[in-house]
Amino acid sequence: MKRRTFLAATGAGAAGLLALAAERRWRRAVVVTPPDHAPRILSRAEWGTLAAAQDRLLPSGPGSPGAREVNAVGYLDGALAEADTDPADRDRVKQGAARLDALAHDRGATSFADLAEAARDEALRAFQKEDDAGEWFETMLGYTLEALLGDPIHGGNPDEIGWRWAGHQPGWPRPGRSGT
Amino acid sequence: MTDECHICVIGSGAGGGPVALRLAEAGRSVIVLEKGPHLGEKDFAKDEIADQRRHLFTPSLRDEPQVVETWDDDAGGWDATPTAETGWDFWNGSLVGGATNLMSGFFHRMKPDDFRLRSAFGPIEGATIADWPITYDDLEPYYDIVEREVGVSGQVVNHPFADRRSHEDFPFPPTLEHPFSAHFDAACRAMGLHPFPVPRAVLSEPAAGREACAYAGYCGGYGCATGAKGSSRAALLGRAVATGRCEVRPRAMVRCIESDEKGRAVAAEYVDEHGAVRRVRARVFVVACQAIETARLLLLSTGPRHPHGLGNRSGIVGQNLIFSAAAAAYGDFPYAKADPAFAEALRSPLPFINRAVQDFYELRDPATGARRKGGTLDFMWIAPSPIAAAISETDEGAVWGWPLKERLLRYFRGGRHMKCEAFLDWLPSPDSRVTLDPEVKDRFGLPVARVRIARHPRNREVARALADEAEKILRRLGAEGIETSARGAPSTNLVGGTCRFGDDPRTSVLDRDCRAHDVENLYVTDGSFMPTGGSVPFTWTIYANAFRVAARIAETLGPS
Ligand SMILES: Cc1cc2nc3c(=O)[nH]c(=O)nc-3n(C[C@H](O)[C@H](O)[C@H](O)COP(=O)(O)OP(=O)(O)OC[C@H]3O[C@@H](n4cnc5c(N)ncnc54)[C@H](O)[C@@H]3O)c2cc1C
C-alpha cells in the first residue's frame, strides 16, 4: 500500500498532485458538459471510448455508483476544457483513447466501446503494460474520482451519490454562495 | 489613493499582520501590499476540487514556478527542475492573510534551548547552527501577546518540556475534543509518557467579532468561514484597517524595493491587477513574503549601494534556508475490530484529537549516549479530503475497477485513519539556499526563486528515531497497518532562515531587531530571520517575533 507516496516525498501534506491551477481569476466551478450536449474538448468518438474506459475504471453495480452514475465523462470533458488545465493532460487523455481504439481493432472490434466488459478489461490491462501508460491511468483515475467525490457544484457526484456511497460527511459551508 | 505612508508592509501573513496592526494602532499610516486577492469568510467554502486540486489559493505553477534543486546520486550533481514538472510546490497561500488562512493552527512555542541550540547541544559538522541573539525570555511576552491577539485556545498541563508562561492559563479553553483523546491520554500515560492538549490558533468561544469554531472538519488546507481560525486576516488585518490608518492593497505583486544613493529603501515597486506598475514610498519597509519569496525579492532589489541585492552586503541572503524536517507515522482503527463502545467513539464526527507528546524533545545519541535534539509528536485524524484519499488508494494508477472500489469502501467505511506528524530541526547549511534562477522567469518577467534542498544526514537519523517512538504509541493505541516515513524530508509549508538574524553583520543579514544590518529602514518579519526553527511548527514563533519587531519599529519612530 503506497497511499502516502507523495507525502513521503515532500514531508508536509499541503500540496496537491496535479499542476492545474487558477489564480488570476477567482472562480470555483468546473463547467461540466452535460451528457446530451456536444463535447467541448473530446470528439464524439473519444467521448464514447473514454466513457467505456471509465466504466471499467470505476464500474457500476447495485447500490454502488460508478462512472456512469456520476457523469464522469461529461465531467472529464468539462475539466479538460478549463483554461487552466495543463495542455499535456488533454493530449494524454486523447492519445490514450486512440490507443484503446487501436487495441480494440487488434481484437476485431471497430472501437473500444464495442468490446464486451471482459474484453475491455483485458485491453486496459494490455494497455497498462505499455511504456508511459501509467500516466494515462493516473490522469483518468484522478478526473474520474473527482467526479465521484467532488462537490456536486462541479457537475459530478449528482445528489451526492458518491458521498453517500462512501459515507462521507462533506465540510461546511459548501461552495456556491456569494458568487464563488 | 495615496502612495505615501510611514510603513509599507510587503506580504500579509503571519509576518505582516502584527506589524500592520501595531503600527496602525500607534498612529502610523500603513500600506500593506499583497500579491494575492482579498477573500473573506463569505468566500471560503469546503471545496476539495477548487481549493486543493486546482490550487485556488496559490499561483499556477506554469505562470509562476519556482525551481527545485535536489541531489541526484546517479548523476553526482544537483538536478534543477521547475516545480510544474515535479510534485513540489512551495507556494502556501497567496491571498490577504497568506498561508495563515489555510493553516491547521497547531501551535507550539520553541523551547529555551532552541534559542541556543549551538551552545546547548554543540556544533554539528556540515551544519551552520547558530544561537539566536535573543532568548526565550525575550520572546515569551510576545508568545503571550499572540495568545490574546491572534487567539490561542488550550489547557496548561505539566510535562517535562512544558512552557514557562507569563499567564497561568490560556485566554480560551481548549476546543472540543474527539472521544479518542481520552483513550490517547490513558495509553500514553500507561507508557510513562506525558500527553498534553495541543494549543490551537482556533477560537473555542466567540471573541472580537469572530465566531467560535464550527467543528465541521475540512480545516487544514481550507479557508475558515467562521473567523475562528487565527489567520492574520481574521485576527489582525481587519482591526488594522478599522483604525482608519491602514490600507491593504490586494493583487499587488512587489517586484523590487528601490534604494537611494545612501542605501536607504525608498519605494516598493509593484504590478497591480491591471498590469500597471505603481510605487509606494515609505519611511520604513517591512518584508514578509515567506522565507523563499522574501529572499527572492531582496535579491531582485539591487541598487547603487546594494549591487548584490538589498541587505545583502554579507552575500548570505538566501542561505541557511530551513524547513521543519518531517517524519510521520500512520495507523488505522477498523470499526470491525473495536468493541462496540470504542467503535461508537471512533465514529464521532468531532474533528480534533489535539494531542501531542514532547517526551522525546531530547534524545540520546545511540553511539555515545550524548544529549541530542529530538522533536514533537502531534497526533490527528487524517484530514477529510476524500478525492486525495481515493487517489492514494489507486497506488499511482495501478489499482482500478472492482479492486479499487473495494479499497475505497474499506478506506471510507471501514474505520478511522490516524496520522502522527513529527516536527524536528532541519539543520541549516550554506548549501540549503535560495538563489535567482538564471533562466526561468515568471509571468511578470522576473527570475524565479531557485530552491536548493540540501539535507543533513542528521535530519534523517532523528526522523527515524521519532517515527519509531510514534510507531510504539500507535501500537499501544491499538492501530493496525502502521506505516512510518522517516526521510527527514522538508515540509513545504514551514519555511524559514534565508535572512538569519544575529549580532555579526558578516554572518547574518538582520540584526537582533530584524532590521537589515546594512539598510537602516528595512525589516524582515516572516520566518526568514530564524537561524534555527526549533522542533515545532513555526507560526506561533513568527507571529510572536513580528509583534516584537513591531514594538521596536514603533519605538524607533518615536511618538507619532
Ligand atoms: C495547509 C497548511 C497547514 C499549516 N498548518 C500549520 C500548523 O498547524 N501550525 C503552524 O504553526 N503552521 C502551519 N502552517 C504554516 C503557516 O501557515 C506559515 O508558517 C505562516 O503562514 C508563515 O507566515 P509568513 O508571513 O512567513 O508567510 P505567509 O503567511 O505565506 O504570507 C506571505 C504572503 O506574502 C505574499 N507575497 C509573496 N511574495 C509577494 C510579493 N512579491 N509581493 C506581494 N506579496 C507577496 C504571499 O502572497 C502571502 O500572502 C500551515 C500552512 C499550510 C499551507
Ligand code: SF4
Ligand atoms: S470553523 Fe473551526 S474547523 Fe472550521 S476551518 Fe474554522 S477553525 Fe477550522
